[in-house]
Amino acid sequence: MTPTSGQAASSSRLTASVVAAELARLTPRDRLLLDLLDQHQTFSTEQLVTLAFGSVGRARNRLNTLYGRDILDRFRLFHRPGSQSWRWTLGPVGAAIVAAGRGDAMPRPAAVRDTTARLAMSPRLNHLLATNGFFVALTGHARATTEAGSGVRLARWWNEQRCRDATGNLVRPDGHGVWVTGGRAVPFWLEMDLGTEALQRVAGKLTGYAALGPRRAYPVLFWLPTAAREANLHALWSRTGIPDGVAIATGADDYAAANGGPAGPVWRRPGDPARVTLADLPGTRDGAAWDA
Structure with a gap:
């Protein structure tokens, strides 16, 4: 779950202007994803396909784009055989957008990533x-x-x-x-x-x-x-x-x-x-x- 160097850099520069710029780029479906993840914490790729996309290819392309912009985060646990599908959560920018919509203080990027790490290891x-x-x-x-x-x-x-x-x-x-x-x-x-x-x-x-x-x-x-x-x-x-x-x-x-x-x-x-x-x-x- 360690972020890439690009993600870490963008998270360290998270400001209100960055959040505003990303907010302007969101589609209605992106906003739906943020609302769902805010309410229900995490979904697998397959679950998000059903909820918002209908196509695995479209889902992966958009989810990866949002991940690259720190709007979403993701994790999966190693297991055999094969690969576990990604579990998606709010990223630092996505959490900041949600907080702004509620009039709350912008969360620290490190705190958002800590929440994701705890969720990934949660027995529940x-x-x-x-x-x-x-x-x-x-x-x-x-x-x-x-x-x-x-x-x-x-x-x-x-x-x-x-x-x-x-x-x-x-x-x-x-x-x-x-x-x-x-x-x-x-x-x-x-x-x-x-x-x-x-x-x-x-x-x-x-x-x-x-x-x-x-x-x-x-x-x-x-x-x-x-x-x-x-x-x-x-x-x-x-x-x-x-x-x-x-x-x-x-x-x-x-x-x-x-x-x-x-x-x-x-x-x-x-x-x-x-x-x-x-x-x-x-x-x-x-x-x-x-x-x-």
């Missing part, structure tokens, strides 16, 4: 990428179906911190979204499970959701790595019960891979072996408020 990096990947998949599905003439969209996507602020720290969802199909909205909390926690701990998260007030009593979606682990979680719930007033559904990444992803008919509700689409889960109709 895979969890963050998986959570972002869930919402990226929904965004990609919405784009594809909208192009085909269907009114589907991800109307809201909150990160973990925004969720904690909205719930008063009663729960710690990994994300929150609102999935809209036609005139019907399905708001949800997301719990991303990578199979690293005991199932009792996963199931125990429902206690906090039961304490949420009616304004935030959205369905809780558990996304698990395998259908086998998903079945074990349902078996645990059948023995322990589910807190009153909490709606739940589960999906499994390995099953969803061949069945339309998280938007598809991959969701199981307790006591019901049938799988339904995300749009079929409990929601609101005809523009009824989902955050009133």
Whole structure:
């Protein structure tokens, strides 16, 4: 993750005039990338292709250009076999542009690079990428179906911190979204499970959701790595019960891979072996408020 000599030199001369000049060169898609990275920290190249480009070649060309101008930064870890794809973050200039847009002080380039280094070594990096990947998949599905003439969209996507602020720290969802199909909205909390926690701990998260007030009593979606682990979680719930007033559904990444992803008919509700689409889960109709 050591910057090139050119990057280091440009970062050391970062001034308001440099930021203003780069701001004038940004395209609407560049601004979208900065906003996404500001909110969600990091994405892989493949995730950014889905979010903003649609073509790997176009994505690589533009991302590399923005990297060369210190607007974006990137890292990847060595592993065998093959090469890990780049993980992209805000670079010093990009972070300064975001700060300027909020009226905040311009961050020091060294501090921005330190943040990227800590993220690259964070034990929660895979969890963050998986959570972002869930919402990226929904965004990609919405784009594809909208192009085909269907009114589907991800109307809201909150990160973990925004969720904690909205719930008063009663729960710690990994994300929150609102999935809209036609005139019907399905708001949800997301719990991303990578199979690293005991199932009792996963199931125990429902206690906090039961304490949420009616304004935030959205369905809780558990996304698990395998259908086998998903079945074990349902078996645990059948023995322990589910807190009153909490709606739940589960999906499994390995099953969803061949069945339309998280938007598809991959969701199981307790006591019901049938799988339904995300749009079929409990929601609101005809523009009824989902955050009133």
